[in-house]
Amino acid sequence: MLEKRVHANTLNYYSVPDGAEIYSAAPLDLMNGARLDVLARYVYARAKLSGIGVAWAQFCYGSMLNGQTNGFARAGEYDPGKSGLSDYIEQFDRLIESMRARGFAIDELVIPTCDGTIVDGAHRVASAVALGLESIQCVELAGARMVQNYQSLTRNGVPESVIESQVLELIRLKPKSRIALLFPCVGTRSSQAAVTKFQECFDVDYVQNTPVSMNALINLMHLSYGHHDDWWSDHHARSFAKNRYRAAGELSVVAFQEQGRDVRGFKDALRVDLGKDNDGLHTTDTHEETLLLAETLFNANGRHWLSFADLSGAKTPRFDRFLQRFGNVTTQAGAADRVAVDSGGVLAAYGLRDVSDLDYLEAGGEGSFDEGGDINWHNAKYDVVDGLDAEAIVSDPRNHFYFHGVKFAAFHVVQSLKEARNTEKDLKDFLAMKRAEKSTIGDDLWVYLRTTRLVIQRRIRQGFISLFHITTRLMKRRLPDAIYLHIRRLYRALFKKS
Structure with a gap:
C-alpha cells in the first residue's frame, strides 16, 4: 500500500487519492519559490559535500529552522528526538552521506507532493539536487499545497540576507x-x-x-x-x-x-x-x-554598489583588462564561485581609481590563479582583520557583491582592511571610500532616509520575533503542559496567519 511509503505524520494532514501511483521526478523540478526553505537545505548539503562555505550554510539552515520551529521550542513536536540545531545537523549529515553512497533508496519512503510542491522529504530533495541525482520517487497526495515562500519566511523572522541568498540560488538552478x-x-x-x-x-x-x-x-x-x-x-x-x-x-x-x-x-x-x-x-x-x-x-552589498558607484568618468584600463582575464580563467576552471576580487579592485569597481594589479581571495585553495604579477592571491592580508577570513568573505553574501558576474569583497570589508593595515596608501583609499559614500547621499536625501528607516524597521521586527521565540521556549519549560497547550491554541486562534 502506498500509505506505507509515506511518513505517518504526513497522513494526518494529507490523503492518498484512489488510483495514485508512484512517479519519478527530477529533484530540481521540485524546487520552487513556494518551498524556498528547501533551498537553505540545499545550500547546506552542497557546502557539506564541498567543504567550502559550511559556516554560512549552517547559518542559513539554522535561520530557516529557527523560524519554522519558533526558536526550536517546537522542534520535538515537528521532529521527535530533536531539540536544537545540532540535532538537525547531525541527522542531516548522516542522510547526505547515506545518499552519497546509495543514491535515493527506492525501497524507503517516497517524496509526497501536492500540486507539484513537496510536503515532506525536503532534506532528501535538497540532498538529491546537491548530489546531482537525476530522479527520485514521488507520490501526489490530496490536500492543501504547502507554502514556505519568501513571505512566510519573512513572517517567521528569517533574515533578509538569507531569504535573498535562497532566491538567488533558485535563480541559478532554474x-x-x-x-x-x-x-x-x-x-x-x-x-x-x-x-x-x-x-x-x-x-x-x-x-x-x-x-x-x-x-x-x-x-x-x-x-x-x-x-x-x-x-x-x-x-x-x-x-x-x-x-x-x-x-x-x-x-x-x-x-x-x-x-x-x-x-x-x-x-x-x-x-x-x-x-x-x-x-x-x-x-x-x-x-x-x-x-x-x-x-x-x-544582495545588500550589490545595492550599495548601485547607490554609490560612479563609473561615468572612470578610466580603469588596467582593471578592465585584469578583470576580464581573471573572470575568464576562473570561469573556465569552474572556480568562479570560490574566489573574490578585493582591495584596489573594489575601489576600481566603484570608479574611485585604477589598479596596478588585481588582488583576489580564494576559499578552499591557495593561490590557484596567482600569476605573481598582475593577479595576486591575497588571503594572508586579512590576518589583521578580526572576524574575517577569505572563506567568510567569499562564501557569505553579507561580505561580498557581484560586479559584471565576478564576485568582489564588500565595500565595508575592504574599508575594514584599509583601516586595520593603516599604511599611507590604505589611509588614502579609506578616505576616498568615505567621501564616495557621503557624496551621493546629498543627491537624494529621501532615499538615504527611507533606506535607513527600512533597516531599522527590519531590525525591530527581527527583535520582536526573537523575543517571541524566547518567550515561547520559556513558557514551554516553566508552565504545565495543559496550560502551555491552551495558550498556544488561543494564540493560533487569535493571531496566527494562514
Missing part, C-alpha cells in the same frame, strides 16, 4: 528564471497592480520594493542595457535613468518563472496598461541577463 523591473516613474499604485498581474500569470518567487536614487538607476541602466555595446554609452544610461526616475519613488523587482509562456506578449500588454511605453517596465530575456541583475539586486 534556467527559466526571469526578472521584471517596474521603475519609479510608474508610481506605487500602478506598480502594485502590475505585481498582482505577474502573480496571476506566473509563478512569482520574490518581490522586492526598494528606494532608488538617480545614481542607482544610472548604474542599473548600465547593467540592464549595457550589453548593447554597438550603441550604448553613459549618455544613454543617464537619459534612460532620467525617464524612469521619480522623486521619492521605489523600484519594484519581480523574480518569476517563464514556464514557456509568452512573456513578451504579456510585457507589451502591461506596458500599454502602465502608459509609460518602454520606460515603465523591463523584463530579462535570458537566464544570463537574469542572473546578472539578481546578483546585484538581491
Whole structure:
C-alpha cells in the first residue's frame, strides 16, 4: 500500500487519492519559490559535500529552522528526538552521506507532493539536487499545497540576507528564471497592480520594493542595457535613468518563472496598461541577463554598489583588462564561485581609481590563479582583520557583491582592511571610500532616509520575533503542559496567519 511509503505524520494532514501511483521526478523540478526553505537545505548539503562555505550554510539552515520551529521550542513536536540545531545537523549529515553512497533508496519512503510542491522529504530533495541525482520517487497526495515562500519566511523572522541568498540560488538552478523591473516613474499604485498581474500569470518567487536614487538607476541602466555595446554609452544610461526616475519613488523587482509562456506578449500588454511605453517596465530575456541583475539586486552589498558607484568618468584600463582575464580563467576552471576580487579592485569597481594589479581571495585553495604579477592571491592580508577570513568573505553574501558576474569583497570589508593595515596608501583609499559614500547621499536625501528607516524597521521586527521565540521556549519549560497547550491554541486562534 502506498500509505506505507509515506511518513505517518504526513497522513494526518494529507490523503492518498484512489488510483495514485508512484512517479519519478527530477529533484530540481521540485524546487520552487513556494518551498524556498528547501533551498537553505540545499545550500547546506552542497557546502557539506564541498567543504567550502559550511559556516554560512549552517547559518542559513539554522535561520530557516529557527523560524519554522519558533526558536526550536517546537522542534520535538515537528521532529521527535530533536531539540536544537545540532540535532538537525547531525541527522542531516548522516542522510547526505547515506545518499552519497546509495543514491535515493527506492525501497524507503517516497517524496509526497501536492500540486507539484513537496510536503515532506525536503532534506532528501535538497540532498538529491546537491548530489546531482537525476530522479527520485514521488507520490501526489490530496490536500492543501504547502507554502514556505519568501513571505512566510519573512513572517517567521528569517533574515533578509538569507531569504535573498535562497532566491538567488533558485535563480541559478532554474534556467527559466526571469526578472521584471517596474521603475519609479510608474508610481506605487500602478506598480502594485502590475505585481498582482505577474502573480496571476506566473509563478512569482520574490518581490522586492526598494528606494532608488538617480545614481542607482544610472548604474542599473548600465547593467540592464549595457550589453548593447554597438550603441550604448553613459549618455544613454543617464537619459534612460532620467525617464524612469521619480522623486521619492521605489523600484519594484519581480523574480518569476517563464514556464514557456509568452512573456513578451504579456510585457507589451502591461506596458500599454502602465502608459509609460518602454520606460515603465523591463523584463530579462535570458537566464544570463537574469542572473546578472539578481546578483546585484538581491544582495545588500550589490545595492550599495548601485547607490554609490560612479563609473561615468572612470578610466580603469588596467582593471578592465585584469578583470576580464581573471573572470575568464576562473570561469573556465569552474572556480568562479570560490574566489573574490578585493582591495584596489573594489575601489576600481566603484570608479574611485585604477589598479596596478588585481588582488583576489580564494576559499578552499591557495593561490590557484596567482600569476605573481598582475593577479595576486591575497588571503594572508586579512590576518589583521578580526572576524574575517577569505572563506567568510567569499562564501557569505553579507561580505561580498557581484560586479559584471565576478564576485568582489564588500565595500565595508575592504574599508575594514584599509583601516586595520593603516599604511599611507590604505589611509588614502579609506578616505576616498568615505567621501564616495557621503557624496551621493546629498543627491537624494529621501532615499538615504527611507533606506535607513527600512533597516531599522527590519531590525525591530527581527527583535520582536526573537523575543517571541524566547518567550515561547520559556513558557514551554516553566508552565504545565495543559496550560502551555491552551495558550498556544488561543494564540493560533487569535493571531496566527494562514
